[in-house]
Amino acid sequence: MVEEQITGKVVDIDADGTLTIKAGVPSIDRALLRQYKDCLIVLDDGRHISxxxxxxxxxxxxxxxxxxxxxxxxxxxxxxxxxxxxxxxxxxxxxxxxxxxxxxxxxxxxxxxxxxxxxxxxxxxxxxxxxxxxxQADDIERYVYACLANKKCAVCGRPCDLHHAEGSRIGMGSDREKVHHLGREALPLCRKHHDECHGMPEREFLGKYHLVPVKLNDKLCKVYGLRR
Known part of the structure; x- marks a missing residue:
């Protein structure tokens, strides 16, 4: 629980990422009584919406x-x-x-x-x-994850198939039900865009639609009924 909130200024950032923050307390007597040691720091983004x-x-x-x-x-x-x-x-x-x-x-x-x-x-x-x-997405990786979670094609929004990205594909003759999928990179694509992806270099397809593959986690494996 946050007992007291104050604001401060970042006065220095070391090369290793250590922040030096200067902040005043509302009451020096209360600060001495409570012997503050640890604090929660929320860093505000100084940039304004574009x-x-x-x-x-x-x-x-x-x-x-x-x-x-x-x-x-x-x-x-x-x-x-x-x-x-x-x-x-x-x-x-x-x-x-x-x-x-x-x-x-x-x-x-x-x-x-x-x-x-x-x-x-x-x-x-x-x-x-x-x-x-x-x-419209600012964070493409987050967008692709949301499409995967909702089983929607990341290109057009139609119901999707699961496309395993290069380096995460399952070999010919392998049983998908027996192969572990956790950590494999994937894209949610409808049949039309799945075929399009397989018809060109994957890098070209990703560049055309500004997409990035996302690693399958436990939640996504459960959504698709995949072995983890």
Whole structure:
């Protein structure tokens, strides 16, 4: 439990990554009485949301509003924005991070995480979009993981097959049910894009759609019923 919160300034960063932080305590007598030793440090991102990130967020909120209300309106988008921001704060922010944020001046980190939350919401609720979601993702690896978890093609959003990336493929004649899949790199691709991937060098395919393979963990192996 956080007993007292204060703010400070980073005054130096050593080559080994050690921070020197200068902070004042509200009460020197209380500090001496409690004998503070350990503390939780939350580092704020000093960068502000970019215009590109803001456009992505409003594009995603617009798709959600249109799906929920049948039409996209300014009032509907404002309502969805307020609901989604609250859901994001409650479900994705830690207690130390949780605070009201504005899309006019929030940090790059908050904007990136909010974009990821909106994409997760769209994938989990089968919300159609006018644009490929990979074009809106700030964190491509996180996006591919979300597509894997929801069994959606990372290119078009259709139901997917599991494509094992180069270096993680299962040899000819091997029984997939007996082979361990944990740690193998994979992509979620529909049949059309799976065939496209096999029809060209994988590096070319990844570059075309700006994707990266993701290692299968316990959760993803369970989703696909794969041996770990």
């Amino acid at each position: 215009p590109v990130q803001r456009r992505k967020i409003y594009a995603l909120i617009g798709e959600i509003d249109e799906y929920v209300n049948g039409i996209r309106t300014e009032a509907g988008m404002e309502e969805q924005k307020a609901i989604l921001k609250m859901e994001f704060m409650l479900k994705r922010m830690t207690d130390a991070e949780r605070r009201v944020f504005s899309l006019s001046n929030c940090s790059v980190t908050v904007a990136t995480n909010f974009i990821g939350f909106l994409i997760d919401f769209i994938l989990a609720n089968d919300i159609p979009t006018r644009f490929p979601l990979y074009e």
